[in-house]
Amino acid sequence: MADEPINPPPAPPGDDGKPPAPAPAAPKPAAPAAAKPAAPPPKPKGPIATDASAHPVVARLKEAIPDSVLSAKELVGQVTVEVPASRIVDVCRHLKEKEAFTYLVDLTAVDWKERQPRFDVVYWLHSFEKDNFRIRLRAGVADGEACPTVSGVWLTANWMEREVFDLFGIPFSGHPDLRRILTWDGFQGHPLRKDFPVEGIDTGAAIYPDRYPDGGGPAPDDSNRKVVS
Amino acid sequence: MSDERAGTAAQVSEAGPPMLGLREMELNFGPQHPSTHGVLRLVLKVDGERIISARPDIGYLHRGTEKLFETETYPMVVPHTDRLDYVAAATNNHAYCLAVEKILGLELPKRAQYIRVLLDEMQRISSHVLWLATAAIDLGAITPFFYTFRDREVILDLFEDYCGARLTLNCMKIGGLPEDLPPGWVERVRTFTEQLEARYDEYEDLLTENRIWKQRTIGVGILTAEQCIEWGVTGPPLRGAGFKWDIRRAIPYECYPELDFEIPTFPNADTYDRYRVRIAELRQSRRIVLQCCDWLLKNPEGEIRAKAPRVIKPVVGDVYAAVEAPKGELGFYLVSNGGNKPYRLRIRPPSFINLQALPEMAKGHLVSDLVAIIGTIDIVLGEVDR
Numbered sequence: 251m252a253d254e255p256i257n258p259p260p261a262p263p264g265d266d267g268k269p270p271a272p273a274p275a276a277p278k279p280a281a282p283a284a285a286k287p288a289a290p291p292p293k294p295k296g297p298i299a300t301d302a303s304a305h306p307v308v309a310r311l312k313e314a315i316p317d318s319v320l321s322a323k324e325l326v327g328q329v330t331v332e333v334p335a336s337r338i339v340d341v342c343r344h345l346k347e348k349e350a351f352t353y354l355v356d357l358t359a360v361d362w363k364e365r366q367p368r369f370d371v372v373y374w375l376h377s378f379e380k381d382n383f384r385i386r387l388r389a390g391v392a393d394g395e396a397c398p399t400v401s402g403v404w405l406t407a408n409w410m411e412r413e414v415f416d417l418f419g420i421p422f423s424g425h426p427d428l429r430r431i432l433t434w435d436g437f438q439g440h441p442l443r444k445d446f447p448v449e450g451i452d453t454g455a456a457i458y459p460d461r462y463p464d465g466g467g468p469a470p471d472d473s474n475r476k477v478v479s
Numbered sequence: 480m481s482d483e484r485a486g487t488a489a490q491v492s493e494a495g496p497p498m499l500g501l502r503e504m505e506l507n508f509g510p511q512h513p514s515t516h517g518v519l520r521l522v523l524k525v526d527g528e529r530i531i532s533a534r535p536d537i538g539y540l541h542r543g544t545e546k547l548f549e550t551e552t553y554p555m556v557v558p559h560t561d562r563l564d565y566v567a568a569a570t571n572n573h574a575y576c577l578a579v580e581k582i583l584g585l586e587l588p589k590r591a592q593y594i595r596v597l598l599d600e601m602q603r604i605s606s607h608v609l610w611l612a613t614a615a616i617d618l619g620a621i622t623p624f625f626y627t628f629r630d631r632e633v634i635l636d637l638f639e640d641y642c643g644a645r646l647t648l649n650c651m652k653i654g655g656l657p658e659d660l661p662p663g664w665v666e667r668v669r670t671f672t673e674q675l676e677a678r679y680d681e682y683e684d685l686l687t688e689n690r691i692w693k694q695r696t697i698g699v700g701i702l703t704a705e706q707c708i709e710w711g712v713t714g715p716p717l718r719g720a721g722f723k724w725d726i727r728r729a730i731p732y733e734c735y736p737e738l739d740f741e742i743p744t745f746p747n748a749d750t751y752d753r754y755r756v757r758i759a760e761l762r763q764s765r766r767i768v769l770q771c772c773d774w775l776l777k778n779p780e781g782e783i784r785a786k787a788p789r790v791i792k793p794v795v796g797d798v799y800a801a802v803e804a805p806k807g808e809l810g811f812y813l814v815s816n817g818g819n820k821p822y823r824l825r826i827r828p829p830s831f832i833n834l835q836a837l838p839e840m841a842k843g844h845l846v847s848d849l850v851a852i853i854g855t856i857d858i859v860l861g862e863v864d865r
């Protein structure tokens with residue numbers, strides 16, 4: 251299993267890695283047929299992911315919360331543990347209290363668009379006591395599904411989750427103050443979703459407050475919505 | 480939105496004149512206030528002059544940088560990172576390049592590592608010096624501004640001679656550096672850096688034992704080490720709370736293990752100790768710059784680039800790399816799907832995360848202390864809002 255393609259997302263890399271591939275292939279002047287074999291050679295040059303389920307922290311986590319570890323991988327010395335979103339709070343609490351991961355470095359999300367579940371919520375934990383060891387947790391969350399908040403475990407998760415909510419539209423259940431943070435209240439859409447246009451949307455609110463009374467842009471199905479270029 | 484309008488003229492007239500000490504008032508602080516160093520808006524709940532709660536409202540400078548990253552090839556991302564913490568572009572470039580190099584498995588030649596560290600530390604000096612100037616001017620001390628800008632100017636000139644830019648440096652590229660150092664540059668850096676110790680003493684003469692400065696900063700905005708960790712606060716605020724932790728030592732990168740420097744800490748976790756930590760870091764950065772200069776003078780020739788592929792297409796995977804930026808831990812989380820553009824590139828911005836602790840620090844202080852507290856976190860809104 252571990253020798254299979256080096257994959258951060260469990261299922262998709264085969265299918266998911268390809269759809270965006272036409273763009274990467276474009277700058278190459280080579281024929282599209284030649285571009286295909288050109289892609290594999292760089293792969294062995296880079297680092298290779300290995301199975302990390304035997305890592306002591308992962309093993310102890312599995313022992314404490316039996317259904318918590320779906321898989322564990324290690325790439326360039328960074329351990330990633332796949333956990334079910336429903337158990338994320340238990341896992342985080344265990345890691346913070348029993349394993350001294352007192353510092354939540356980062357919390358973010360990745361949109362895999364075609365994959366099910368669509369999103370990965372990614373946690374990056376740091377332990378001062380364990381010689382600055384870090385571990386990454388990844389939880390798959392479907393579109394529209396809520397992810398339990400870890401802002402009760404680390405206070406710093408508060409704004410990070412608000413940002414993920416704002417930019418990806420993943421709601422965090424139990425969050426004390428789940429509001430948009432970087433875009434404004436009433437903004438339509440979630441900019442870091444892959445289906446949000448890079449050019450932005452016409453948020454004509456400032457110019458046409460009567461047409462957009464809520465202070466945001468047009469709704470996704472509004473005929474006034476257009477891509478600004 | 481409507482609750483934020485509470486306390487405006489309209490509402491006050493409805494409720495009759497406010498009685499200080501009897502009634503809470505909501506007050507907008509920023510986004511145009513000069514002490515907010517950009518476009519930070521704070522919604523304060525005050526009882527007279529005392530702050531009951533402060534709620535930061537950010538996003539005025541949001542440019543969708545992370546979205547832009549996904550549309551550009553790996554080398555094209557570097558100039559965008561300049562615009563995050565725009566007073567410390569070198570460390571931003573560095574953090575991003577580290578992340579890509581990590582997933583490519585590149586090992587940099589020694590000379591490139593030393594030049595990078597040299598640029599980083601010069602950047603740290605210029606960033607801390609800028610912080611000192613603005614934080615002091617916020618509290619009414621105008622003189623340090625002239626002293627510090629005199630020295631910052633020289634560093635910016637040196638940057639300009641190296642890469643052509645003063646702020647948005649774009650001075651690193653994946654696998655090394657864009658250009659070798661111009662002739663005579665290292666000698667000039669060394670000559671200037673040698674004088675810096677005396678310059679730091681001048682700053683300290685103005686502030687360290689200054690009665691007004693001490694009265695305005697001692698005991699103001701306390702954030703203990705436990706609170707710092709709970710809030711994810713890194714950088715000078717963490718070390719100013721007596722917690723000895725610095726990425727340069729904790730998770731070393733480049734040639735830092737070969738360099739001799741200390742991690743200064745001070746125990747009191749207040750604004751004054753954060754000031755002292757930054758001054759001490761200036762002195763340590765100076766030591767590092769001198770060591771790098773000496774090494775580079777001894778090794779004037781050598782590779783400045785690793786053998787990076789012409790078209791950068793990392794393996795499928797994800798990687799996180801961090802550097803000790805002047806503001807704290809700056810990290811990049813890179814998710815690659817095997818293409819020539821990052822599938823997702825997340826910035827872990829120290830300013831954004833440190834700012835989150837501001838309400839905790841401001842609680843119970845006077846409005847005028849808030850100015851000191853905003854200054855002491857050392858935020859750059861380009862990084863907060865991205």
